[in-house]
Amino acid sequence: MKILNAQNIEVKYQAENGEITALHNIVFSVEKGEFVSIVGPSGCGKSTLLSVIAGLITPNKGSVEVCGEKVTGISQHIGYMLQNDNLLEWRTIWQNVLLGLEIQNKLTPQNKERAKKLLENYGLAGFEQKYPSQLSGGMRQRVALIRTLAVDPDILLLDEAFSALDFQTRLEVTDDVYSILKNENKTTLMVTHDISEAISMGDRIMLLSQRPASIKEIINVDFGTDKRIPTACRTTAGFTEYFDYIWKELKAYG
Amino acid sequence: MDKSTVSAERAVYLKKQQREKRLITLCRIGFLLLFIVLWELAAAVGWIDSFILSQPTRIVKTLFNVADNDLHLHIAVTVFETLAGFALGAVLGCIAAVVLWWSDFVSKVCEPYLVVLNSLPKIALGPVIIIIAGAGTKAIIFMALAISLVVTVMEMLSGFRSTSPELIKMAVTFGAQKRQIFQKIVFPANINTLFNSLKINIGLSLVGVIAGEFLVSKAGLGYLIVYGGQVFKMDIVMASVIILAAAAAVMYEGVILLQRLVMRFYRYR
Numbered sequence: 001m002k003i004l005n006a007q008n009i010e011v012k013y014q015a016e017n018g019e020i021t022a023l024h025n026i027v028f029s030v031e032k033g034e035f036v037s038i039v040g041p042s043g044c045g046k047s048t049l050l051s052v053i054a055g056l057i058t059p060n061k062g063s064v065e066v067c068g069e070k071v072t073g074i075s076q077h078i079g080y081m082l083q084n085d086n087l088l089e090w091r092t093i094w095q096n097v098l099l100g101l102e103i104q105n106k107l108t109p110q111n112k113e114r115a116k117k118l119l120e121n122y123g124l125a126g127f128e129q130k131y132p133s134q135l136s137g138g139m140r141q142r143v144a145l146i147r148t149l150a151v152d153p154d155i156l157l158l159d160e161a162f163s164a165l166d167f168q169t170r171l172e173v174t175d176d177v178y179s180i181l182k183n184e185n186k187t188t189l190m191v192t193h194d195i196s197e198a199i200s201m202g203d204r205i206m207l208l209s210q211r212p213a214s215i216k217e218i219i220n221v222d223f224g225t226d227k228r229i230p231t232a233c234r235t236t237a238g239f240t241e242y243f244d245y246i247w248k249e250l251k252a253y254g
Numbered sequence: 255m256d257k258s259t260v261s262a263e264r265a266v267y268l269k270k271q272q273r274e275k276r277l278i279t280l281c282r283i284g285f286l287l288l289f290i291v292l293w294e295l296a297a298a299v300g301w302i303d304s305f306i307l308s309q310p311t312r313i314v315k316t317l318f319n320v321a322d323n324d325l326h327l328h329i330a331v332t333v334f335e336t337l338a339g340f341a342l343g344a345v346l347g348c349i350a351a352v353v354l355w356w357s358d359f360v361s362k363v364c365e366p367y368l369v370v371l372n373s374l375p376k377i378a379l380g381p382v383i384i385i386i387a388g389a390g391t392k393a394i395i396f397m398a399l400a401i402s403l404v405v406t407v408m409e410m411l412s413g414f415r416s417t418s419p420e421l422i423k424m425a426v427t428f429g430a431q432k433r434q435i436f437q438k439i440v441f442p443a444n445i446n447t448l449f450n451s452l453k454i455n456i457g458l459s460l461v462g463v464i465a466g467e468f469l470v471s472k473a474g475l476g477y478l479i480v481y482g483g484q485v486f487k488m489d490i491v492m493a494s495v496i497i498l499a500a501a502a503a504v505m506y507e508g509v510i511l512l513q514r515l516v517m518r519f520y521r522y523r
């Protein structure tokens with residue numbers, strides 16, 4: 001089942017000193033439960049693409065359908081994670097996790113129970129009354145993910161969500177996040193600058209061209225297993241081939 | 255840091271720190287005492303004219319003759335006027351800042367006026383304020399308000415505006431409305447800004463009140479200072495100034511106390 005369908009998206013930014021075309025003729029679709037990595041030269045329009053899907057930006061041309069509905073504003077089907085965990089320092093972990101539900105007026109006992117389960121399942125039981133400053137970077141990122149999952153979105157958008165973490169934490173967090181997302185059977189689109197990260201997590205990798213970004217190629221990634229561990233994938237032989245290929249492609253127009 | 259296992263080096267370091275702290279306190283008090291003693295001595299010996307420059311013992315005597323000079327009344331009047339101006343300035347300033355944050359258009363329209371108002375010495379408006387509000391308490395509170403208001407607006411607005419755009423984007427992706435963004439992100443992120451501006455304001459309100467009392471009042475420490483100057487009772491002037499300094503410090507500490515209480519409630523760190 002196609003959960004996301006993007007058709008001929010074009011986005012132009014207007015500024016006083018001129019017009020910038022960020023996206024041009026973007027066409028793709030995503031199946032439910034898929035993990036799609038998006039890579040491309042910096043400034044090409046990756047974040048713009050996610051913003052369009054989330055309904056933060058209305059495209060000048062084309063349209064996006066999520067779960068069969070055309071996106072016309074902030075879509076409740078979408079969960080968005082940014083580069084920083086953006087936890088509110090003045091709220092406890094529990095209050096942070098409930099933020100999305102609070103904003104959407106969905107603080108029902110069932111939803112709270114679900115949020116609690118998520119915290120328990122993903123190693124954060126007992127931290128509910130702590131404050132973000134008392135948690136490690138990796139834990140904070142997990143809290144941010146749970147805050148996003150608490151509103152039960154169908155599609156998750158990650159915009160360089162791990163790039164603020166140090167390398168070791170980053171590897172750990174990718175494993176955690178990957179297993180959480182697969183566990184919850186979420187569809188994910190992840191923008192990253194890290195080619196290894198893109199390969200190790202993605203079922204498919206979308207390569208974008210220089211600005212105005214259009215889709216250069218979509219690469220299927222197959223490690224011969226359904227249940228992979230991202231960090232473990234990095235050591236397989238296939239991995240290097242994917243890496244070299246994408247590296248060459250990016251360099252070709254970078 | 256584990257207290258039970260302090261290394262020898264650390265013990266030496268801590269001791270040195272403590273000694274320095276004590277020395278600083280000692281010097282502070284010593285300096286004040288020296289100043290007072292010298293002043294008293296100079297007046298007693300006749301190096302300075304105690305009629306013009308007053309004298310510590312005479313100031314103390316004035317301070318203790320509270321009833322004679324109606325000091326308590328004057329203190330109450332000044333403190334009341336200051337707190338009234340302060341509270342009004344804080345509330346109105348915050349409201350104005352919220353409006354300006356809310357509407358980019360309004361804030362762009364108002365910007366040049368704010369800049370001019372901010373650089374204008376508000377005391378120059380004194381006569382106008384007196385004509386509008388009448389020569390009384392109202393005019394004095396108005397003066398305090400005029401001085402503290404614009405600063406509050408500017409301070410709060412710049413705080414609101416510097417709220418992390420990432421935090422706001424995060425809330426927006428959950429579908430937050432402008433009101434929710436303000437309530438849940440922008441305002442709590444600026445509790446510190448609020449208290450910093452309150453701390454500045456309590457001082458500014460006092461400036462406004464004293465300036466106002468110089469111009470129109472029949473009571474208050476500002477009035478007392480002017481009166482004392484006119485009848486050449488320097489003891490009263492000096493005593494008033496000392497009380498003023500104490501009152502200002504107490505009110506400032508009051509704001510800090512309030513901040514602590516609110517922070518505990520908010521659990522902000």
Ligand SMILES: Nc1ncnc2c1ncn2[C@@H]1O[C@H](COP(=O)(O)OP(=O)(O)OP(=O)(O)O)[C@@H](O)[C@H]1O
Pocket residue numbers: 013014015020022041042043044045046047048049211
């Ligand atoms: N609000 C805006 N107004 C005008 N131009 C913008 C705006 N946002 C982005 N742009 C421009 O559009 C282009 C694409 O931006 P975008 O942030 O989508 O790129 P990106 O691929 O995410 O970049 P990065 O790799 O740095 O994250 C950039 O050249 C940027 O300067």
Ligand SMILES: [Mg+2]
Pocket residue numbers: 046047048159
């Ligand atoms: Mg980006």
